Amino acid sequence: MSRSRTERLVNLVICLLATRRYLTAAQIAATVPGYEHDTSDPREHEAFQRKFERDKAELRDLGVPLETGTTSVFDSEPGYRIARRDYALPDVRLEPDETAAVGIAARLWQHAGMAAAASSGLLKLRAAGVDVDVSATLGVEPLVTADPAFEPLQSAARVRQEVRFDYRTPEDDVAHSRRLQPWGVVSWRGRWYVVGWDLDRQATRSFRMSRVVGRVTPVGAPGAFTPPDDLDLFGHVSKWSTPVEHPNRATVLLRPGRAAGVRRRGESVVPGPDGDRVELRYSDPDSFARWLVGYGADVVVLEPDEVRKAIVARLRDVVESLSEPADGDSPAPRQIAGAESAAGVRG
């Protein structure tokens, strides 16, 4: 932007902040330096109008609240002004520890766009007289990341606008187009989700943002829906990952000095002639077996039988598949329970 344009825009803001009456484009042209032109020349007038439109767009982009209206019923043409109460950041008085907190918060973003927004917000607070301490630290700092879909999804949720996006879980062969009324976005266990009403499934769904493929497209007008009054964003995301109970007990035999990962989860370790006997707790025999089988011959499950059987079956499958030719036919995909839930959240 040329110096003259910046100068013109600063003068425009000052002028519109100072006026109580709405000023028409013609009045502005006659007042603010940089808009002078011969109004009787259609080409010059048209050039002025284009210039003025660009300038208005620039101010709106910056967040300057341009008001449009007429001062009296006799005005035939609408004019412009800036209401001070809409323009100015309200008074912010922060205690020293509060400014330290804001300073820390502003540098947590690892996402370039959000980091830039945090710093420009911080600059406004500084301009409001807040002296931000940037050297403070909490000792523990969360790094805040955001997926590319974060900004458009939270923005659509804020203005209540429907969105369309392509979504793909690792189990899907192709991405599927989804239509959603987004109610809100949630950060849960280090990941971002959007929760809303899935228009295709006609049900509440949550989507992991990292699985959104390509762009999020807003559809239709804002204000298209109303989220439920009792909306609990966490409830929709965390129901897939409630704390797991470990009601079952197993006894395993570990080779001495081996399988440290199993050992550290053991409730008791009793050394014996054939190895160390370790008591473990588990919830689901199959996922427990999947974990233990990785340790191979270092871990042998003594009881219960359901886990022994699960492990032996897995080992047999592996040994058999290895003796098949590497390029043989793959077995048909197994249908696993809850595969549909993968469209939402999987911890």
Add this chain to the structure above:
Amino acid sequence: MTATAGERLGRLLNLVPYLLARPGILVADAAADLGVSERQLREDLELLWVCGLPGYGPGDLIDMAFDGDRVTVTYDAGIDRPLRLTHEEALALIVALRMLAQVPGGADLPGGTGSSREAVERALAKIESAAGDAAAGLPVAVRLPGSAGAERVAQLQAAVQHRHALRMTYYTATRDELTERVVDPMRVLLVGGHAYLEAWCRRAEAVRMFRVDRIDECTELDEPANPPADVRPSDVRDTVFTPSPELPLVTLRVGRWARWITEYYPCEQVVEESPDRWLVSLRASDLAWARRLVLGLGTEVTVVDPPDLLEAVQREAREALSAYGRRV
């Protein structure tokens, strides 16, 4: 219209109230605070000097007094307040403060009277109120990993603050081993759902990122932490584990129900050969780790490369099966 040009207008509108709040500030200090060069700031001031209220006479223009290297705004022409926060600015500050409010423990902040969490919550309330409409109904909720491990995090954080070394028993998942080591703590981070201690490890003689839930035992020593002077915190961006290209590359043929590994582990390459066969390459810091991974995934994966891994998986599966055979 370039991005920096739009920034300049915003900066100019911000500059007047900034200086107004700090009469007689050093131009150099203001430039540093606002993140611009001193030269740029002087150019901005020159431009503002010719802007003002209609009439544009001596009493209408923005005016300032220079005293050596210091500047004071003596007439603001009505731009005495910064612009309101935009939605994006409000969002960025508020979401980060909400995250911060979830941090377990928390050191005392400078000038603080209460706990740091209280300070964060007070700051959050004030920023939300100042942001007004820009923050109204912000549809963003955040929750850090639960309180599990909160005590350990608080202990580590205390050690960072006290600048004390730590003796700890750490489980290295990639090597499946427990080791005792003395470390010089640097900082505690929460990234992607896990807490990490970044520290100088005296055993490895390098900076290491320790996952807090794998620190099995930990004692704060009386000894001062003393990481080498030239050690810097690592750049973590959005992943803590950046596989080094020196590590051996493992290539697996992966069936549908094991494709989740492509989301869970950083992969070098994923080739979709067919819906039922994805060729996935990832760096394994240890072959035994890769063997445990492959055995755990069962028939959903086959090893393409390296041959030693394939052999190790076969041997281990047979050996384990015969161990069960002996104990029927």
